Amino acid sequence: MKILLCNPKNTQGTKHSRKGMYVPLGILSIATCLKKRFGDEVEITVVDEDVDDHFPQELGDYNLVGLYSTTFNYKQAARYAYFAKEQGCTTVLGGPHPSILYDNILRHKSCFDYVLRFETEFSFVALVEHLMEKSLANLLDIPGLAFKDADGKIHASKTIPELNLADLPIISRDFVRFDRYVENYRSVYSDSEDVVPGSVYSSKGCSWRDKTGGCVFCARLEEGVRFRPIPQIWEEIALLKDRYGVNTIWDIADDNLNNKEWFIEFVESRPDSCRDMRFFIYSRVNCIKPWVIDYFHKLGVDEVFLGVESGDNRLLKGSFKGQTRESALRALRILQDGGVRFYPSFVLGLPGENVESMENTLSMCREIREMGGLSRMSATILKPIPGSAAYDMVLEKTRFGKDLAISDDVDLVFLEKYWIESMTGTTYYAVEEYRDKINVLMGGLQVFGSSSKESS
Structure with a gap:
């Protein structure tokens, strides 16, 4: 076949x-x-x-x-x-x-x-x-x-797949031209001529989503937090190094630091063959504690991506983010003091967003810019993607919900603007303006990001 x-x-x-x-x-x-x-x-x-x-x-x-x-x-x-x-x-x-x-x-x-x-x-x-x-x-x-x-x-089918990650084989990259991904990476990051990037996932799922339903914009679908066997992860990383020359790993898992014991075991199990490997990882701000810095250095973590989302505590609470402006700044300072670069992201257009809340976010971005340790930063506009609480809010609380409920082809360009009009106290034009102000604030730093998180 x-x-x-x-x-x-x-x-x-x-x-x-x-x-x-x-x-x-x-x-x-x-x-x-x-x-x-x-x-x-x-x-x-x-x-x-x-x-x-x-x-x-x-x-x-x-x-x-x-x-x-x-x-x-x-x-x-x-x-x-x-x-x-x-x-x-x-x-x-x-x-x-x-x-x-x-x-x-x-x-x-x-x-x-x-x-x-x-x-x-x-x-x-x-x-x-x-x-x-x-x-x-x-x-x-x-x-x-x-x-x-x-x-x-x-x-x-009345059943959905329930995968034990240990049962899955190590993913083969031989079906694609690996060098094309490296070329794309280097074309965007001008200082990366020596970087050969690769990606793995060490776990699936989000404990915060399981506990609370998750952040309002999150559309990840995995149930429960499941970890792959640590020896298999290191075997995959060693394979990427040997076969493709990979020297920098992006771990796309969301929630590893929430399990302190697992993360420490993962770091301590690092084989000698992977001692020179560098890492880019995700974390919730509440998981950044002083203890992680030594383990970041042992692992070779160059950069940590943090979903800060807003500088306004009212919006963070209403978006079920489970953090505050103060806890985010505390996490960033821990990373900065520990010599670990960070990449904070922001989502504009959270429920109840207005000019005052966007000013709070802009002022926070300025504070972060002056802090030092910043690698990159992104500000994007919330998109209510199917599977997210934001999408469900449009279905349940707007006049457009009945039409959307029977649609298979979701116009995200329209829906993004409709969300701002229906769920915030500002205009789409104003949200665009503040997004651009934050991104311009970055000066010569690279600015990337998507407006919502969807399963990969």
């Missing part, structure tokens, strides 16, 4: 931070699992339009086309699926957007034969087994699967 897996390009004018600089781990994990299960029985092609702007025109030789969809690239995924169907391919859609809106998608689009929700590695393998007639199991026994039958009735 010939399988094409594609990450379509974004079509809504939004560039996610570090897009095209790191391989698509989700798609490559599926490809790796398929290859491990079927070996030479499958031929897999991966097209990542973050680096390759050439979706294949001749699809007649492919039996199956799998498309990864966020809300940002859904329109492009649907266009490719119609194109694939015209040439006789079976089509599968996965990713965060269909994980939430699968029912609307199957009602409105005839181009998708199957939709896979949430973490799809083993479900994708099970579906291919069915298509290759290697399994006689009922389709609805495949966790996360949804489809429409010949009579137009939508069926969806």
Whole structure:
């Protein structure tokens, strides 16, 4: 069986931070699992339009086309699926957007034969087994699967995938041109000619989201915090170093510092072969305590990304962020005093945003700029992405909610402006103005970022 897996390009004018600089781990994990299960029985092609702007025109030789969809690239995924169907391919859609809106998608689009929700590695393998007639199991026994039958009735499995991360193989990067991601990274970071970046995830999930429902803008979908085995993570990092020359790792996990014991064990388990590896990591500000600095230095952490979001305590409380302006500044000072660079991000347009709250955020950005230790900073505008509390607020509290509830194709450009008009005490023009003021404040520093967090 010939399988094409594609990450379509974004079509809504939004560039996610570090897009095209790191391989698509989700798609490559599926490809790796398929290859491990079927070996030479499958031929897999991966097209990542973050680096390759050439979706294949001749699809007649492919039996199956799998498309990864966020809300940002859904329109492009649907266009490719119609194109694939015209040439006789079976089509599968996965990713965060269909994980939430699968029912609307199957009602409105005839181009998708199957939709896979949430973490799809083993479900994708099970579906291919069915298509290759290697399994006689009922389709609805495949966790996360949804489809429409010949009579137009939508069926969806009652179970969702529950992955033990230890069961997943180390992700192969051999399906893509790794050097293209390195080239993209170096083209953006002008002082990075010696950097060879790679990415891994050491865990999935967010304890804050599990406990409280999460920040108002967060659209990550993983349930529970699950960690990969520490020896396997270091094995993967060593492989990236040996095969591709990687010397800097971006760990895309959100919540490692929340588990102090795990993080210490991870640092202390670092093999000698990886002693010179550098790291870029995420953290909540409340997890930055004095104890972490020594471990950051032991691990080789060059930069920490912190979601500060706002300099206004009223907005932080109303957005369920679980932190304050003061706790964020305290965390930044701990990093600065410890000699660790930081990258704070801000989201403008939180519920109840007004000129006073944006002035508070701008003044905080000025304070951070003068503090020292700042690597980069970004200010973006909240986008109510499906799966987020903000999206649910639009559904439940606005006149547009009824129309949005039955839609499969969400116009984020419109929705971003509609959110500001409906959920804040300011104008979209004013929010843009303050976003630009914060980004201009950075001077010669690089400014990146996306306005919302979506599962990868």
